[in-house]
Amino acid sequence: MSRELAGDQLRFRTAGMDWPLHGLTMVGLPRLDDLQACVEAAVGDGVQGDLIEAGTWRGGAAILMRATLDSLGDDGRTVFVADSFQGFPEVDRHPRDGYDLGADLAACDFLAVPLEEVRDSFARFGLNRGVSFVPGFFEDTLPALGARSWSIVRLDGDTYDATRSSLEALYPGLSVGGYLIADDYLQIDPCRQAVDDFRRQHGITEPLVEVDWSCARWRRERGPATAERDGGAAPCSDGDTRSSPRAVARTPNRRVPAIEEVELRHELSELRGRLAAADAEIERLAGSPLSGPRAWLRRRLGLAPGGRA
Numbered sequence: 001m002s003r004e005l006a007g008d009q010l011r012f013r014t015a016g017m018d019w020p021l022h023g024l025t026m027v028g029l030p031r032l033d034d035l036q037a038c039v040e041a042a043v044g045d046g047v048q049g050d051l052i053e054a055g056t057w058r059g060g061a062a063i064l065m066r067a068t069l070d071s072l073g074d075d076g077r078t079v080f081v082a083d084s085f086q087g088f089p090e091v092d093r094h095p096r097d098g099y100d101l102g103a104d105l106a107a108c109d110f111l112a113v114p115l116e117e118v119r120d121s122f123a124r125f126g127l128n129r130g131v132s133f134v135p136g137f138f139e140d141t142l143p144a145l146g147a148r149s150w151s152i153v154r155l156d157g158d159t160y161d162a163t164r165s166s167l168e169a170l171y172p173g174l175s176v177g178g179y180l181i182a183d184d185y186l187q188i189d190p191c192r193q194a195v196d197d198f199r200r201q202h203g204i205t206e207p208l209v210e211v212d213w214s215c216a217r218w219r220r221e222r223g224p225a226t227a228e229r230d231g232g233a234a235p236c237s238d239g240d241t242r243s244s245p246r247a248v249a250r251t252p253n254r255r256v257p258a259i260e261e262v263e264l265r266h267e268l269s270e271l272r273g274r275l276a277a278a279d280a281e282i283e284r285l286a287g288s289p290l291s292g293p294r295a296w297l298r299r300r301l302g303l304a305p306g307g308r309a
């Protein structure tokens with residue numbers, strides 16, 4: 001795709017700052033390089049456990065994880081690919097600072113990528129083996145993975161709820177030497193708050209490493225407490241109702257507009273507004289004694305609008 005892009009578009013894509021029209025991931029090159037390095041380090045150091053991405057969209061980052069394992073000849077691990085595959089849920093149960101990021105994201109059909117499409121993308125790269133899809137909202141699906149061990153847990157669900165519920169379900173299973181990667185820690189406040197709350201409540205002190213302008217990660221240095229491993233992490237203590245998230249009603253098979261189309265539509269409606277305002281101004285001037293051929297004539301003759309010189 002990079003051959004089709006130039007200038008700012010290419011810079012934004014390389015840095016992972018846009019929602020690509022065709023690309024398989026929103027993630028940019030430095031973060032993908034880092035993800036590959038984490039997988040290589042986990043395998044090289046013999047860290048136990050599978051890999052998971054919670055929030056996969058079109059699947060590109062998880063595809064890279066599977067491809068890296070294959071390139072290392074590691075076929076003993078599974079890459080879990082977790083997503084609703086129908087976008088963000090209807091409401092964020094923990095809107096922060098009066099702003100509901102989840103509601104904004106839930107409105108974006110562009111973020112709802114069906115499971116079949118993601119499965120097909122893995123297949124196109126010949127990467128169908130050693131992959132397990134986990135369709136559904138994290139709050140409903142991830143607790144069932146609580147008994148597994150992980151070498152890489154990559155979180156990319158953006159909101160407080162998604163990040164928090166993923167951490168609660170998956171962190172207890174992260175092996176010592178494994179990586180916790182929070183894709184939006186430096187960019188999205190609710191994501192950072194969820195990670196910070198979880199780290200504080202669980203006494204996690206391993207240093208956070210900045211990967212790029214958005215992503216941060218840490219490598220687990222100490223094992224989980226037995227109670228944490230066996231009974232799951234302490235529940236979220238800020239009014240979590242534990243109700244299942246609800247899917248947004250989306251028109252099936254509706255063509256998803258590209259982000260450029262959405263922006264163009266926005267520009268068009270702004271232009272229409274300006275045109276309407278200009279029309280109204282012309283209308284007003286047309287009715288004024290200062291406009292029209294007579295007014296022009298009066299001005300030429302140096303006459304005031306009322307007829308006096």
Ligand SMILES: C[S@@+](CC[C@H](N)C(=O)[O-])C[C@H]1O[C@@H](n2cnc3c(N)ncnc32)[C@H](O)[C@@H]1O
Nearest residue numbers: 025026055056057061083084087137138156162
């Ligand atoms: C920012 S996108 C992920 C980007 C992706 N990792 C990439 O490489 O481009 C966020 C994804 O999280 C999913 N998501 C958000 N909240 C969720 C939830 N509570 N349960 C399941 N999936 C969720 C959305 O469907 C969306 O695909």
